[in-house]
Structures are given as C-alpha cells and as structure tokens.
Amino acid sequence: MSKKSLRLFSIRYSLITFFVIFSSVFSGCEKDNYDPENYWPQPGHRIDMVERYWGPPDDRDTYYDGDAFIMTYYYYNEGIFIEFYQDRVDFIGDL
Known part of the structure; x- marks a missing residue:
C-alpha cells in the first residue's frame, strides 16, 4: 500500500x-416528549413522572398485598385511578 x-x-x-x-x-x-397538556400515564412510568405532569393526586390509598406495597392515586378531574406497584404504574382504570 x-x-x-x-x-x-x-x-x-x-x-x-x-x-x-x-x-x-x-x-x-x-x-421524553411529554408536557402537562399531552401526558397520559402508561404502565411502567414512575410515580415521580406522574406527579411531575399531573401534580399530587386528589386522593390516595395504600395497602399491602402479601409483600408487595400497592399505592393507588385518584385523579377525579381526569376520571381515573392509577395503581402503582413498586413505584411504577401497574394499572390505570376509570372512576
């Protein structure tokens, strides 16, 4: 060469x-391409991400299912509740 x-x-x-x-x-x-106007929680999103875009919940429940700590956030204006399993969105349901 x-x-x-x-x-x-x-x-x-x-x-x-x-x-x-x-x-x-x-x-x-x-x-992420989220802002408060277009954010919608998805399974796997963290609690802090939901609170960053939607603020603190209107109400919340916590309980243990065996060894698992379950937290439920209620957003009445949005008409949904969000269940968190190990600080991540697990289930989203209508109120």
Missing part, C-alpha cells in the same frame, strides 16, 4: 469510528 492510500484508509476508519461513537451516545440520550 502506498502512503496516500494508507492515509485515506486511516481517515476513513477514523470517521467511521467517530460516527459510530457519536450516534451511539446521542441515541441513548432520548428526551
């Missing part, structure tokens, strides 16, 4: 490596 082709290969390899690292880093930094 000549020096010129070796240099082009090195530059190409460096650019490809840079692109792979750059895309890997920024694909892992996803931002």
Whole structure:
C-alpha cells in the first residue's frame, strides 16, 4: 500500500469510528416528549413522572398485598385511578 492510500484508509476508519461513537451516545440520550397538556400515564412510568405532569393526586390509598406495597392515586378531574406497584404504574382504570 502506498502512503496516500494508507492515509485515506486511516481517515476513513477514523470517521467511521467517530460516527459510530457519536450516534451511539446521542441515541441513548432520548428526551421524553411529554408536557402537562399531552401526558397520559402508561404502565411502567414512575410515580415521580406522574406527579411531575399531573401534580399530587386528589386522593390516595395504600395497602399491602402479601409483600408487595400497592399505592393507588385518584385523579377525579381526569376520571381515573392509577395503581402503582413498586413505584411504577401497574394499572390505570376509570372512576
């Protein structure tokens, strides 16, 4: 290989490596697209995420089911209740 082709290969390899690292880093930094107007809780969302967008619940219940701690939030304006299992949304139901 000549020096010129070796240099082009090195530059190409460096650019490809840079692109792979750059895309890997920024694909892992996803931002949620929620705001208070369009947020709707989904199974797996955390309690703090629900409270961030909807505020504190109008009412809440807590109980143990065996060793599991269950918390239920009631949002009367939205007409729903949300059950949390281990601080994550488990079930969403209508009031």
